Amino acid sequence: MPLRLGNTAPDFQADTTEGRIRFHDWLNGSWAVLFSHPKDYTPVCTTELGYLAKIKPEFDRRGVKIIGLSVDPVDKHASWAEDIRETQGTAPNYPIIGDADYVVSKLYEMLPASVSGDPATRTPADNQTVRNVFVIGPDRKIKLILAYPMTTGRNFDEVLRVIDSLQLTATHQVATPVNWRQGEDVLIAGSVSNDEAKAIFGHWKEPKPYIRIVPQPV
Known part of the structure; x- marks a missing residue:
């Protein structure tokens, strides 16, 4: 079955730069970000790994774990980390999975099941679809x-913005509008009737009956 939003994140065992893990045990009921790379020593990925290390305190503050993945052995990750520190100012301060056997990339549908062989013989272009970000909730969904694409660096500030929305809407019956930022007005969820909304929110702005605007719940 295709991997979709709401699916349970596939479990796996893998070696990482911080030791061997079983993914679901590592999650341990936390929010998490899994982000993947087609190969070590790729320029765009180098900038991403360094930037994410710099802003890791923002993920920590939200109770979100970070784990990377690259289609190379773990021992290569260590020397790449030194390049990242030298060029970006901060080395990865989170585990990076070694996916030299392609197990995780296949589980998460980033590579076809037919891929096999020595990862050293594959180019970044061969693995170009291993450029995903997965946000996983405490329920492992x-x-x-x-x-x-390989040519476009990821915006991890946007990932933080989405996590703020996901965490807010997981605990309150609201949705967040376009370009929403922490502290701005939100929308009453469409699943909430007006009678229910009165009990929960009291009053709201209503430019249209289906657009009910309230301050962000605390």
């Missing part, structure tokens, strides 16, 4: 899937 996939909440967000983003796929990027």
Whole structure:
């Protein structure tokens, strides 16, 4: 079955730069971001890994774990991390999965099941579809899937914005409008009747009956 929003994130065992893990045990009821790379020593990915290390405190503050993945062995990740520190100012401060056997990339449908062989013989272009971001909730369900081309660096500030929305809407009966940022007005969820909304929110602005605007719940 295709991997969709709301599916349980596939479980796996893998070696990482911080030791061997079983993914669901590593999640341990936390929010998490899994982001993937086609190969070590690729220029765009180098900038991404460094930037995410710099802003990791923002993920920590939201209770979100970070884990990377690259289609190379773990021992290559260590020397790449030194390049990342030297060029970006911060080395990865989160685990990076070594997916040299393609198990995780196949589980998460980033590579076809037919892929096999020595990862050293594959180019970044061969693995170009391994450029995803998955946000996973405490219930182990996939909440967000983003796929990027190799030539476009990912916007992790946007990932943080989406996580703020996901965490807010998981605990309150609201939705967030276009370009919403933390602290701005939100929308009453369409599943909430007017009678229910009066009990929960009291009053709201209503430019149209289906657009009910309230301050962000605390």
